[in-house]
Amino acid sequence: MSAPEWLLDLGFPADCISNKSSASEKSRKFSITPNRGDIIWRVHVDGGWLQSSDPEKRVDYLFWTQSAVGVRRIILVELKGQEIGKALEQIDSTLRRLCKRVSTNQVHNSNHNRSPGHDPVSQGGVVAVIVHTAGRGVPQRSSYIERLRSKYGIRVHMHKNKYSTHGLDSLPR
DSSP states (O other): OOOOHHHHHTTOOGGGEEOOOEEEETTEEEEEEOOTTOEEEEEETBTTTBOTTSOSOOOSEEEEEEOTTOOEEEEEEEEESSBHHHHHHHHHHHHHHHOSBGGGTBOOOTTSTTOOOOOOGGGTOEEEEEEESSOBTTGGGHHHHHHHHHHHOOEEEEEESEEEEESGGGSOO
């Protein structure tokens, strides 16, 4: 299945887009088992959409999903060892890159030109998942997590070593 035109129009290279529903790195894994009718597109962000020569920090993957009942989400996924603070910086930087109206605390939405459509943030339209091996300092990072929630309206979910879910309707909000 070829990548949707709207993703290509956003500047995501075709070779960075797949309809895979999982990502792994070393001992860390993120996985969605889709239900019938679920649509999932995976964009390899770090080293794909954004090349290593680009100085901006970025998450490893972006998943664009649409459930069988039509709920659309963007999931930012960072597969990280121990550096939770660095993972949060990567989420923040990626959102700044995706957001066209960061100055107004508004994550891009389907009314925006050149943005992947998703449901409103208040309905779980954009979430971030950090899969880590040993998240040292997670409690100390709660203020940064709260800043991301306040600035972008997103929730950051942390899971040790593995995150897997069956169907898009059971994704975290």
